[in-house]
Amino acid sequence: MHSSEIPVAHTPPGGYGSTFPPLILGACTEPLVAGAPDLRGVWKTVSATRGGIPVPADDRLMSYTERIEQCGNRIVDCGGGTIADCRADGSEENGVHDVSVFDFTTPIHVIASFENLVFVLRPVGIPGIEVTRQLDENGNMIWQRPDMGGVRVVLERVRDAT
Numbered sequence: 001m002h003s004s005e006i007p008v009a010h011t012p013p014g015g016y017g018s019t020f021p022p023l024i025l026g027a028c029t030e031p032l033v034a035g036a037p038d039l040r041g042v043w044k045t046v047s048a049t050r051g052g053i054p055v056p057a058d059d060r061l062m063s064y065t066e067r068i069e070q071c072g073n074r075i076v077d078c079g080g081g082t083i084a085d086c087r088a089d090g091s092e093e094n095g096v097h098d099v100s101v102f103d104f105t106t107p108i109h110v111i112a113s114f115e116n117l118v119f120v121l122r123p124v125g126i127p128g129i130e131v132t133r134q135l136d137e138n139g140n141m142i143w144q145r146p147d148m149g150g151v152r153v154v155l156e157r158v159r160d161a162t
Helices: none
Strands: 041-050 065-071 074-079 082-087 096-099 107-115 118-123 131-135 141-145 151-159
Touching: 082 096, 082 107
Parallel strands: none
Antiparallel strands: 041 065, 041 151, 065 074, 074 082, 096 107, 107 118, 118 131, 131 141, 141 151
């Protein structure tokens, strides 16, 4: 099954809660596109900094977990109660069209692309902001959000996406 045969998923009203929703791309058999980092799996925070300063142990970033599914050029990121489902093809049309993790109601529109083994998200209408996810030399995922005070989170893959 190709990723185009699977309907785009959206965050339910109020978010999905404390349990990940069922797999969205689970039946997809399409191989990842060239240039896409393999970010599939469930990831948990190992460390986080904001503006280069370690965040306190009780900061919500330190207990953050997300699940990433990928198939072809499609990527689905479930984290913080939201579902970001898109094609990483650099188009606004196929980008993320969902709601903000901060209130589950504010619409977001984000262009997604894979660039040199980095997953890049660029919010529409906010020039210069790039949220990135990439693997480091140890296989950890580095998630960077300049829009949240220069957040850099290191996450380890704790299991497959299943």
